[in-house]
Amino acid sequence: MxxxxxxxxxxxxxxxxxxxxxxxxxxxxxxxxxxxxxxxxxxxxxxxxxxxxxxxxxxxxxxxxxxxxxxxxxxxxxxxxxxxxxxxxxxxxxxxxxETNSGEETEYTIPKLPASAGAKTPYVLMVVGVNGVGKTTTIGKLAYQFKKQGLHVVLGAADTFRAAAIDQLQVWADRVDVPMVKQAMGSDPASVAFDAVQSGVKQQADVIIIDTAGRLHNKVNLMNELTKVKRVMQKVVPDAPHDVLLVLDGSTGQNAFEQAKQFTAATEVTSLAVTKLDGTAKGGVVIGISDQFQIPVKYIGVGEGIEDLQVFNKYEFVDSFFK
Missing domain, CATH: 1.20.120.140 (SRP54, nucleotide-binding domain)
Incomplete structure (x- = not known):
C-alpha cells in the first residue's frame, strides 16, 4: 500500500x-x-x-x-x-x-475554538485513568509539548484522593514551568476543576489539563465524580471538557482492556494514550484497544524521556512493528 x-x-x-x-x-x-x-x-x-x-x-x-x-x-x-x-x-x-481514525496526526495539535463573549476559549482536556498507569507523567509531558509550541498551559490537580498525586503533578508543573491550581488533599475534585478552569480563563490560557482520581473499586462513585467534574467546568466553559483522555498502561496487556471497559462505561472517553510500551512485549495491545473500543489512540509512551510521549501515527507504528 x-x-x-x-x-x-x-x-x-x-x-x-x-x-x-x-x-x-x-x-x-x-x-x-x-x-x-x-x-x-x-x-x-x-x-x-x-x-x-x-x-x-x-x-x-x-x-x-x-x-x-x-x-x-x-x-x-x-x-x-x-x-x-x-x-x-x-x-x-x-x-x-x-477504521477507528487512530493516528492521523503527526504533531501535537489542539483545535482552535471560537471566542466566547470576545474572550479566548481555552481547550479543556480532562485526563482519566487508574493510579500507576503513567497518568501524571503523561500530563506533564503533554504540558511540555504544548508549551514548546508557544501555548499557555494551566494544570488542575483534581486527583485529591492521594496527596502523592498532587505532589507529583506539582513536580511536573515546576519542571515544565507552568501554573498549577490545587487544593488540600481530600478537597472536592469538582471544586479544584472549577477553580482551574476559571483561573485558566482569567489567564487567557490556550490549554487547561485537569487530572482526576482513578479509583475503580466502585464504578458508580467514579461515574458520579467525573460527571460532577464535567458539570462544574461547564459553568465556566460551556462545552468543556473538549477531550477526555484515558491513559492506559500498555505493559499490563489484557488488564488495559479491562480498565478501558470500566472507564468507557463510567464516562465518555474521546481519546486514548497508551504508555510504557518500551518496557514490554505487549505492544499489540494498541491495535486491539483501538479496534475494540473504536476510540482513537492519540498518544503512545515509548520511553522515560520528556520527549518520549509521541503523537500516535498508525503508519509509523505499523512500519516500526513490522520493519
Missing amino acids: SFFKKIFSSEKKETLDKGLEKSKTNFFNKLSKAVAGKSKVDDEVLDNLEEILVTSDVGVNTTLKIIERIEARVQQDKYLGTDELNKILREEIAGLLS
Whole structure:
C-alpha cells in the first residue's frame, strides 16, 4: 500500500523503533516458528497466527477480524506465500487502525475554538485513568509539548484522593514551568476543576489539563465524580471538557482492556494514550484497544524521556512493528 512509502522524521522514528523492539522481537520469533517449513499460508499457518496474535495481546475479537481478512486474501489470490505474510499483516492492521481514525496526526495539535463573549476559549482536556498507569507523567509531558509550541498551559490537580498525586503533578508543573491550581488533599475534585478552569480563563490560557482520581473499586462513585467534574467546568466553559483522555498502561496487556471497559462505561472517553510500551512485549495491545473500543489512540509512551510521549501515527507504528 502506498502509505508505507511515507518518509518519517528520523529522530522520533528511531525512538519508536527502539520502544517497540521487545514487542516486535517477541512477535516475529513466534511467527518464524509458525511458518517454519511452510511455503504457503494454509489453515495450520492461520491457526498458529491466530494464537500468536492473541498471545501478543491484540485481543480475541480483533485477532478474529485480522484472520478473516487474511482468509479473504487467500481465497481471492488462491495462493499466498508465507513470505508475503508480513506485508499482508502490515496492510490489514493499518487498515483496521484506519477504521477507528487512530493516528492521523503527526504533531501535537489542539483545535482552535471560537471566542466566547470576545474572550479566548481555552481547550479543556480532562485526563482519566487508574493510579500507576503513567497518568501524571503523561500530563506533564503533554504540558511540555504544548508549551514548546508557544501555548499557555494551566494544570488542575483534581486527583485529591492521594496527596502523592498532587505532589507529583506539582513536580511536573515546576519542571515544565507552568501554573498549577490545587487544593488540600481530600478537597472536592469538582471544586479544584472549577477553580482551574476559571483561573485558566482569567489567564487567557490556550490549554487547561485537569487530572482526576482513578479509583475503580466502585464504578458508580467514579461515574458520579467525573460527571460532577464535567458539570462544574461547564459553568465556566460551556462545552468543556473538549477531550477526555484515558491513559492506559500498555505493559499490563489484557488488564488495559479491562480498565478501558470500566472507564468507557463510567464516562465518555474521546481519546486514548497508551504508555510504557518500551518496557514490554505487549505492544499489540494498541491495535486491539483501538479496534475494540473504536476510540482513537492519540498518544503512545515509548520511553522515560520528556520527549518520549509521541503523537500516535498508525503508519509509523505499523512500519516500526513490522520493519
